[in-house]
Amino acid sequence: MEESHLEDLTALDMNPEVRAYFPNGISSQAETQKRIKRNRKSFEEKGYCDFAVFHKKSELFVGRAGFGDIEGGEIEVGYVLLKEFWGRGLAQEALKALLAWAQESIQAKRILAYAPVAHFASLNVMKKCDMRYLKTEKILDINYVFYEYRL
Numbered sequence: 001m002e003e004s005h006l007e008d009l010t011a012l013d014m015n016p017e018v019r020a021y022f023p024n025g026i027s028s029q030a031e032t033q034k035r036i037k038r039n040r041k042s043f044e045e046k047g048y049c050d051f052a053v054f055h056k057k058s059e060l061f062v063g064r065a066g067f068g069d070i071e072g073g074e075i076e077v078g079y080v081l082l083k084e085f086w087g088r089g090l091a092q093e094a095l096k097a098l099l100a101w102a103q104e105s106i107q108a109k110r111i112l113a114y115a116p117v118a119h120f121a122s123l124n125v126m127k128k129c130d131m132r133y134l135k136t137e138k139i140l141d142i143n144y145v146f147y148e149y150r151l
Contacts, residue, residue, distance in 0.1 A: 001039050001064060005052045006032065008061040017083050018063075021119045023140050042068065048075070048106055053094055055085070065094040067106070076112045077102070077149070079125070086121070095129045099149050106151065114146040123147075 001009060012018055013027035043049035050066035063081035070076045077098050079091045102111050113131055115122035123145055131147035
């Protein structure tokens with residue numbers, strides 16, 4: 001993700017339907033700008049980050065997908081797509097590519113992914129990408145399902 005993606009990323013992060021399963025809801029442009037800076041720092045220091053995602057054929061902005069750190073020193077993989085691209089298999093395609101890249105590029109035992117128990121579409125993507133159920137855990141009054149991918 002680069003500063004040049006700010007407008008597209010802000011539209012993604014300010015969309016209430018796209019952000020419906022995020023506990024903090026939508027993000028402002030200032031918060032999105034901070035995310036871009038944190039992202040760049042993560043890539044420089046750790047070699048992984050979130051990536052802006054573009055459609056292969058049309059080159060339209062689709063969303064973002066990539067890696068980040070979570071509590072306990074674990075690495076998570078995630079994806080967020082604009083609504084008009086839901087249901088087309090693009091999240092699955094992005095997750096498969098990210099997990100393949102992680103096999104070669106990230107020094108960790110596993111990668112985690114998680115979503116609220118009610119976010120069936122996202123949980124299905126994890127299953128289709130051969131991620132293994134790990135646990136269900138309540139965080140901030142929301143039940144999340146965690147999956148893992150062994151590297």
